Structure formats: C-alpha cells, structure tokens
Amino acid sequence: MKSFWKQLRNVQAGPNTLGQINLVGQYLQTELNDYASNRGIIRVKARPLAFGANGYALEQTLEYGPEVAEVFWLPWRNHEATVAARAEFEYSKRDIFFMTTTLSGCRFSVTPDVVIHVAHAAGYNSAGRTITEQNITGPRHALTRRVSVSAAAGPNDFQYGGALVGAYTRSLIFGARVNGNYTYKVLHTSPPPGNWEIIL
Numbered sequence: 001m002k003s004f005w006k007q008l009r010n011v012q013a014g015p016n017t018l019g020q021i022n023l024v025g026q027y028l029q030t031e032l033n034d035y036a037s038n039r040g041i042i043r044v045k046a047r048p049l050a051f052g053a054n055g056y057a058l059e060q061t062l063e064y065g066p067e068v069a070e071v072f073w074l075p076w077r078n079h080e081a082t083v084a085a086r087a088e089f090e091y092s093k094r095d096i097f098f099m100t101t102t103l104s105g106c107r108f109s110v111t112p113d114v115v116i117h118v119a120h121a122a123g124y125n126s127a128g129r130t131i132t133e134q135n136i137t138g139p140r141h142a143l144t145r146r147v148s149v150s151a152a153a154g155p156n157d158f159q160y161g162g163a164l165v166g167a168y169t170r171s172l173i174f175g176a177r178v179n180g181n182y183t184y185k186v187l188h189t190s191p192p193p194g195n196w197e198i199i200l
Contacts, residue, residue, distance in 0.1 A: 003046065003066050004018070004046030004056050008174055009176045009178055012196065012198070013196055013197055013198050014196060015194075015196075016194035018187075019053070019055030019193070020054065020189075020192075021055055022055070022058065023059075023101075023172070024057045024059045025060055027042070028059060028073070038073065039073065040072065041089065041096060042060050042070075042073050043060065043064070043069070043071070044059065044068065044073075044097075045058070045060075045061040045063055045065075045067055046068075060073075069097050070094060070096045070097065071098065071099050072084065072098050073099055075100070075117075078119050078121055079122055080122055080132070081116050081133060081136055082116070082117045083114050083116045083136055084114060084115050085113060085114055086110075086113060086115060090177070090182040096177075098115070098174065098175025098184070099172075100117050100173050101117060102170050103186075104120075104169070105120030106119050106120050107129050107133070107147065108148075108173050108186075109133060109144055109145065109146045110144065110199060110200050111141050111144045112141055113137075114136075114137060116136060116137065118132055118133050120149070125150075126153075129148075143156070144156060145158070145184070145199045147159075147160060147171065149169075160188050161188075169188075170190070171186050171188050172186065174186075174187070184198075185197070
C-alpha cells in the first residue's frame with residue numbers, strides 16, 4: 001500500500017478517496033487554540049485511523065520512516081494573519097510538504113511570493129479580511145488564489161462551507177512538489193467523504 005504522502009501527492013480534483021483526515025495532537029490541532037510560535041519545518045506522521053476506519057490521523061512527531069514527511073507548518077493566530085515566503089520550503093532541495101491549520105472560517109491565500117492564513121476574526125467580514133491580507137501583501141496580484149468561507153469574488157477563488165449555512169465545516173490545505181512544480185490542494189470535508197480541489 002502506498003504511504004499517505006505518496007497518495008496525497010497524486011490526489012486529483014474530485015471525490016476524496018483518502019478517507020477521513022484528522023489533524024491530531026496539540027501541535028497540529030491549533031484550530032482550537034492559536035499558536036503562531038510553532039511555524040516552520042516539522043515532521044508529521046500519518047497513521048491509519050483506529051478500528052479499521054478509512055482514513056488517517058496526522059500528528060507531529062520526532063520519528064522517521066515511510067509514514068513520516070517533512071512539512072512546513074503555518075499555524076493561525078486569532079484576529080491576525082500569519083504568513084510565510086513560499087521560497088522557504090518550495091525551493092528546498094529536500095522534499096517538503098506544506099500544511100496549515102484547518103480552515104473553519106479562516107481564509108487561505110497563495111500569492112506568487114507568499115502563503116497567508118487570515119483568521120476569520122481578522123475582519124468583521126470578507127472585506128475586513130481582505131484589508132488584513134493586503135496590509136501584508138499589497139494589492140491583490142492577478143495570480144493570487146484564495147480559499148474562503150465567503151462567496152468567491154473571482155475566478156481564482158474557492159469557497160468552502162457556503163452551502164451549509166450555520167454548519168461547522170472544515171477544509172484542509174496541503175502543498176506538495178509534483179513533477180518539479182509546487183502545487184496546493186484543498187480537501188473540503190463536507191459533505192463526506194469530501195472533495196478535493198486544486199488551488200494551484
């Protein structure tokens with residue numbers, strides 16, 4: 001069986017075939033608490049869910065092995081935005097994946113130079129979150145991609161949870177190098193089994 005990380009690299013847009021994916025442990029489950037100090041390259045282990053359930057639990061580890069990958073982790077911070085230069089991990093000679101805190105109201109954007117996680121409470125509405133984002137990035141670049149709980153404002157925007165008003169919905173962001181190019185993918189977890197979209 002292929003490791004989770006090999007399967008993740010090959011994911012295409014469409015129905016989720018990897019099963020349920022849970023971020024577990026205090027380090028990765030930061031949608032419950034805001035930790036912005038743990039940003040950077042970590043090791044993450046993917047282990048099959050217990051009791052034969054279909055899917056994986058992802059957790060920060062100090063171990064090595066076929067189920068462990070190096071990941072650039074970008075946490076969120078309440079009322080703010082966190083940012084990382086794409087060059088920090090995309091151009092490494094090592095094979096480094098990307099993950100950020102589960103989206104449950106936040107926005108995630110990829111510009112030509114940076115990735116940015118904008119907390120839902122960083123603005124009173126989508127326009128406020130845009131101001132927070134553009135205070136860091138400057139005016140929106142034509143190639144910027146956004147994943148947001150708000151309605152799509154352009155052709156490079158992706159919406160999650162919009163059809164489930166008042167429901168708690170989650171989306172997971174991953175990045176990986178595929179055939180020499182770095183790509184970003186989003187897993188919309190609702191409705192199960194979920195659906196993948198290619199952001200970039």
